[in-house]
Amino acid sequence: MRPFQYIRPKNVKEAVDMVSLEENARFIAGGTNLVDLMKRNIETPDKLVDITHLPLKKIEYHSGTLRIGALALNSDVAEHAIVNSRFPLLAKAIDAGASGQLRNMATVGGNLLQRTRCAYFYDTAFPCNKRQLETGCAAVGGINRMHAIFGLEKNDLEKSCIAVHPSDMCVALAALDAIIITFGPKGERKIPIQDFHRLPGNRPDLDSILEKGELILAVELKSNTFQQHTHYLKIRDRAAYAFAIVSAAVALDVQQDQIRAARVALGGVAHKPWRLFDVEKALAGKPISQNTFRNAAAVSVADAKTFEHNAFKIKLLPNVILEALMNAAGLEPSYD
Amino acid sequence: MINPKNIHASEPDASLDRVDGPVKVTGTAKYSAEYQFGQLTYAVLVTSSIAKGKIKSINASKAEKAPGVLTIIHHLNSPGIPGYPVVKQPAERAPLGTAFRVFYDELIYFNGQPVAMVVAETFEQAVHAASLVQVVYEVEEHQTDFEANISKAEMAPSVRRSKNSPFQDYDRGTTDAWKNAEVKISATYTIPTQHHQPLEPHAIIAVWEAADKLTVYDKNQGVKSAQGNLAQTFKLPRENVKVISKFIGGAFGSGIRVWPHTVAAVLAAKKLNRPVKLVLGRELMFTSVGYRPYTVQKIEMGATKAGMLIAITHEGIGQTSQYEEHLERTILASRAMYACPNVSTRYRLLSLDVNTPTWMRGPGDATGMFALESAVDEMAFALNMDPLEMRLKNHADSDPERNLPWSAKSLKACYLLGAEKFGWKNRALAPRSMKSNGWLVGYGMASSLYGFHRHPSKAKAIMLADGSVVVQSATMDIGPGTGTAMSRIAAKVLGVNPRKVRFEMGDSSLPDAPGQNGSSTIPSVGSAVHVVCESLRNKLVTLAEGMPGTSPSYANILKYHNLSQLEATEESKSGPERDQYSMYSFGCHFVEVHVKPLTGEVHVKKVVTCADVGKIINEKTARSQSIGGVVGGIGMALMEASVMDHRYGRYITSDLASYHIPVHADIPQIEVHYIDKPDMLVNPIGSKGLGEIAIVGVAAAVANAVFHATGKRVRELPITLEKLI
Amino acid sequence: MAEEFPAENEPALLHENRRLFLKQSVTLAGLALAPTPFFGPAALNVEEIPGGDAENVKLSISVNGVKKSLSIDPRVTLLDLLRERLALTGTKKGCDFGQCGACTVHVDGQRVLSCLSLAVMQQDKKVVTIEGLGKLDQLHPLQEAFIKHDGFQCGYCTPGQLMSAACCIREGKAGSEAEIQEYMSGNLCRCGAYPNIVNAILEVKNSGQKV
Structure with a gap:
């Protein structure tokens, strides 16, 4: 160091x-x-610059808005009563990440800003555009089993990056349309989570749109109608304490077995948490059934691009979404 | 004559708690890096970022100026290691069979090779300075890709030279007889490189007590062999080298050899004349202390329709480095496991630009039995036969390889006990036919075996004035509980409470004993402890003769004879029985897996493991060893793989977040059963090794269960979910 | 829910080095927020610990109930502070990257990884290590249960498992075998003592003993 x-x-x-x-x-x-x-x-x-003592730890709920201070610990958020009753998807996603010890240390702001876990990024013996611009992306022609399948179409891969955002929490925040509140040299601003993380393009060194010195103050979630039917399904190489191969955060607003609206976001598939608006559209207005879910999930990989070792994600992903939706809806899946 | 049983209370029947439990749970057990020294310095290695080539230049000037830096050693300025030959100019690549020499010349043999070492006053300073050392390489084309180079595999030179090598081509009966069998299978099985990754990284503190006197606090599995190696390397009289390894935080084979980093730390301590501590960073644990080699095996098997094995051919190709051979038992199990008239084995090595592999728990057999026991399962499926029935049918009642009787074998009893405890009878024959709560359910099983190893061992037993006993031997405990088992053996012979026995080990100045490897500790050292305690007891019994009263205590015997203590030293080793009997430990594992049909996730739900290792010395610690082997086997089957990017010849899984070992949530309760029948033909305690057979076969049992659950046969480990969807 | 910290009363700059502080002040001159130096309440009896190229920083910290006033290189992790400076080697270094749990300690009652915690950031915190959990002559109930259930072999992950287990119970995450398995998964054990560890934790939890 x-x-x-x-x-x-x-x-x-x-x-x-x-x-x-x-x-x-x-x-x-x-x-x-x-x-x-x-x-x-x-x-x-x-x-x-140690910010741990700044007054940004509160988790408050006022008039339909949950405000989570940027320094609130992951474990405090996952255990919070309002989070569990009104935003259970967030609690489930946080609990699926890291370990008890790490969740006791990691803050919400830090989780939003965590870097990719791409092995090439972490070992300085390999070239990596994210670590050092224009050195090349070792993952493109290398071992890319864990890498992105979305958000790549416009990239010049020589200068870009195919790593994925590793957060579980952010996948739930993406599904729940979180707003990130920041304070920077130019003052305070509110950033929808969809805009907060970047696609790599030719600046893979930048994960978010935050400016130099801009500090996350809080994350806000508006009360929603999704709390009854949510599921976070994380697929990984062991049963716990591993980063996602893919993960799915799903939430359904169901009235009399009809889906009024749906939210589907993915982890482990792109440089940022990935919302599947097309799948959501395919679910809206349909009855809850394995058939509905299967058809909607099939839409998920329409825009996917794969590499040597991650082509399986095309097959896996619709299954993961289907499984997550079945779980959220409380349906028993029937196979074969 | 006094019956020694009357001298003191006999041993309690219950298992002994681990004797070092209290120091381990309170954090007071001292591991290698935890000894305190004034003037301690910290070393950090700089390692190569290329797989093959030459060091063109090393610029350490920035690093040398960094605060706290005491020295930077590399091949250009190394004070030299007395045991190394003089460096050739220009440097020549070492031929196969040359142990790696640290800071020797400019040649790079593998990615991650130590090229320099920084020593500083603090750890932080050393780490930082190491990052400032600039090494420029002349890159040469490397070959690290096993699959791409497999055609270059050949019989190891040492095997070619030795007609008696077990790794010579072997043919029993007719070669290729499988081709004419009624039912035949042919399949290729691959295991990737896997790493031991004990939780404690390898570490050493090197202290020169005088110019010719060295003490090292080192993580290894054999203080005596480490002592010998270091004495030779630094040209010191053996007795001037002391190796202390009291507590070892796991090793699984990674500590059998003395590795270059140990030599490097000793070298630096010599140069600085200060104690040097070197702890390998986790990433260096992937390139510094060996690994289970990448291995490809082809098995061809023929059987009658009734399920009698006609022929097995087993070919294995294992990875090694360009400078050393690494041979392991990969194909040997196929010669002894089943009663089969025609068996052929071939074993080849493939040298690549990588560091040398080493033995990892169940070396060779864990690899070979994954293939053989998968193949038997494939054959059973081809025969539409229960896999357990298949194994019972082909049980070898004597050793078909050596044509000798087994010293003891209760494998059939293991099969039947395991099957009963597991509920094997509930297994539907057809794959993908059992389901539970949306999961596919699979039952799989496999056999296990491991050869018996017993090495000459010495032990000393001392009866102290208070009637307590100290037993000493330069053996080790990497985790299984050596001290606990030895206390139990000593207590039983002497008829004292095991709590009155203190067992001392992990110090090269103690009586000669083998390192802890090959499941040999209890068979070897346990025998020596048994014999030496008998000897001590006999001395005491002799002293007691003529004493007043009928059952004097040991303390009273010593007191009566005005002795402060009484000691005995004995050696124990194998005799001619090794040529009269074939000796193996046997076992079997039954595994239930659940597989999510949509996502391919595999969860191990139940394991029953059953072992026949002769007498169980201390059931509590033995059970833990069996459980640990199963956990290692589950890791091997489902998640462990060291993945290399061959364009760079460098691992991309060089930490514990990407090299997955099982976590709590992966492991169910594991049921352990022992036959617990002494095998008195092998040694005086009737006990055979347990460490290896605990893992051998587990990966096959898991793979067989996955096949039964899904109908998908995965022959390439690990069984990750993309192989099942 | 996390409590508030009175930010305004916090020390602004912990560097003891006056020169550095002045440099810092100059950098920030004109911003009207020149930080004030902090010499700490326990500037006396500071234990000087070999520093280096980084400017040493004062640190007041409680370890196993003993208050320590130290002066340390800010690069030192809490783990290395314990092991290399305070000779508290019960806390283990397994991976040094937050991937194994061997270094788990309690900071202000919460289980955290000391390898990813900078020591300087633990100002005024209460750290409890395995040496503070129980003693050889007075074992903690979990330590006793680990021995009884043989919840270890080599013992290297054990202090981390124990520290984690105590919090797992306190957090209310030890209600079942499955829950313990999930919430203890941050503690790797290569010897594979997992089932025994789980049984030990479950027994202590069910006994209702204070942990």
Whole structure:
């Protein structure tokens, strides 16, 4: 780890100034990803601005809006009564990620900003556009079993990135249309989660649209009609404590066995949490049934592009969505 | 004559709790990196980022100027290792059979090879300075891709030279007899490179007590062999090297050899004349301490319609490095496992630009029995026969390879006990025919065997004035509970409470004993402990003769004779019985898996494992060893794979987030049963090894269960979900 | 729910190094938020620990009930502080990247990974390690249960398993075998003692003993 200076700002304004005005300063909160990256010399800040004591931990519910402070711990969110009663999808997704210890450290803001887990990004012996622009993407012609199948069509792959966003929490936030509230040198702004994370394009080094020194203050969720029928299905190489091969966050608004509206978002398939608006459309207005779900899930991979080792995701994905929808609807799947 | 049983209370029947349990659960057990020294320094290795080529230059000037840095050692400035031959100019690639030499010359043999070492006052300083060392390479084309190079595999030179090598081509009966059988199968099985990855990374603290006197606190599986190796490497009298390895945080084979990093730390400590601590980073645990080699096996099998095996051919090709052979038992099980008149085996090695593999739990047999026991399952399916019935039908009543009787074999009893406990009779014959709550259900089983190993071992037993006993031997405990078992053996012979026995090990100055490997510790050292305690008891009994009273305590015997202590030292080793009997441990595993039809996720729901290892010394710790083997086998079957990007010859799974080992949620309760019948032909305690057979066959049992659940035969491990959808 | 911290009362800059502080002030000059130096309440009796190229930072921390005033390289993780500076080697380094759980300790009563925690960020926190969970002569109920159920072999993951298990029970996530398996999955055990560990935890949980 490179030497750095450790600083504790007094308040949000001071914190934002310290990072926005410094050449190479970083916020640190839970540290579960940043310390990891610093140990591998992937992040080499000169200054670490510790924001853990700033008053951004509250989880509040007022007039139909849940506001989760950026420094709220993942475990606090997953255990929160209102989250569990009104936004159970979020609690389920958070619980599917990492481990009890990591959820006790990681913050909501940090989770939104965690970097990909692509092996090529983490080992400086490999080229990686995300780590260093224009060095090439080793994953494109390499081992890409875990890599993206969506959001790639416009990319020049030589300069881009096929890594996926690793978060579980963000998949649920995408399904629930979260708003990210930030404070930066230009003041406060509200960013819909769909706009918050970027597709890699020719700047795969940038995961989000945050500007230098811009700090996440909170995440807001509007009350919705989806809390009765939700499921988060995470497919991975072991039963727990592993990143998703693919994951699906699904939520259904069901009235008398008819789907009024649906939300479907995926993890492990793109540079950002991936909403499937076409699948949602295919579900809306239909009766809940295995047939409805199967037909809708089939739409999911229409735009997919695969590489040498991840072609199986085309086959797996509709099955995962189907399984998740069946679960959300409380249907017993019948096979064969 | 006094009956020693009357001297003191006999042993309790219940299993003994692990004798080192209290120090392990309180964190007071000291592992290699945990000894405290003033003036301690921290070493960090710089390793190559290419797989083959030469170091063109090393620029360490920035690193040398970094705060706290004490020295940076590499091949250009290495003080030299006395046991290495003089470096040739220009450097020549070492021929097959040369142990890797650290900081020796500019040649790169594998990706991750140590090329420099930084030593600094603190760990943080050393890590940072290591990142500042710039190494420029002249890259040469490398070959790391096993599948792409498989045609280059050949018989190992050492095997070619030795007509008696077990790895010579073997033919019993008629070659290729399988082709004419009524029912035949032919299949190729692949296991990827897998790594031991004990939770404790390999670590050493090297301390030069004097210019010619070395002490190392090192993670290894054999203090005596490490002592010998280091004495040779640094040209020291053996007795001037002391190796301490009191607690080892798992090893599974990774600690059998002395690896280059150990030598590097000793070298640095010599140069600095200060203690040097080196702990391998987890990523270096993938390139520094061996692995289970990538292996491709082809099995061809023929049987009668009634299910009698006619012929087996078993060909295995294993990976090794360009500088060393690594031979393992891959194909040997096929010669001994079943009564089959025609058996042929072939074993070849493929040298690649990688580091050398090593033995990993169940070495060779875990690999070979995955293939053989999968093939038997395939044959049973082809015959429309129950796989257990198939195995019972072809049970070998004597060793078909050596034409010798077994010293003891209760495999049939294992099969029947395991089947009963598991509920095998509820298994529907047809694959994909059992379901539960939306999951496909599969039952699978496999056999296990592992050869008996017993090495000459010494032990010393000391009766102290208070009647407590100290038993010493330079053996090890990498986890199975050596001290607990030895205490139990000693207590039984002496007729004392095991709590009164203290067993000392993990120190090269103790009486000579083999390292902990090949399931040999209890058979070898256990025998020595048994014999030495008998010897001590006899001495005590002799002393007790003529004493007043009928049953004096040991303490009273010593007191009566005015002795502060009484000791005995004995050696124990095999005799001619090795040539009269064939000796193996046997076992079997029954596994139930559930598979999600839509997603291909596999969950192991139930395991029953049954072992025939002769006498069980301490059931509680034995059970844990069996459970651990099953867990290792589940990992091997379902998730473990070290994946290399061959364009770079470098692993992309070099941490514990990408090299998956099982977690709590992957493992159900595991039922363990033992036949527990002493095999008195093998040694005086009637006990055979357990560590390896616990894992051998498990991967096949899982794969067979997956086949039964899904109808899909996966012959390429691990069985990840994309292979099932 | 997480509690609020009184941010305004927090120390602004923990660097003891006056020169650095001044440099920092200059950088931020004109922003009217020049941070004030922090010398800490326990500036006396500070244990100087070998530093290095990083400017040492003062740290006041409670470890197993003992208050420590230290001066450390900010790069030092809580794990390395415990193992290399405070000789508390019961906490284990397994992977150093948050992927194995061997380094689990309690910080302010919560289980966390000490390998991914910078020591300087633990100012005024209460850290409990395995050495603080129980003693050889007074074992914690979980330690006793681990011995009884043989919940380990090599013992290297054991301190982490135990620290994690205590919190697993306190968090109310030890209600069943399946729940324990899920919520203990952040603690790897290569010897495969999992079923025994689960049985030990379940027994302690069901006994109702305080953990």
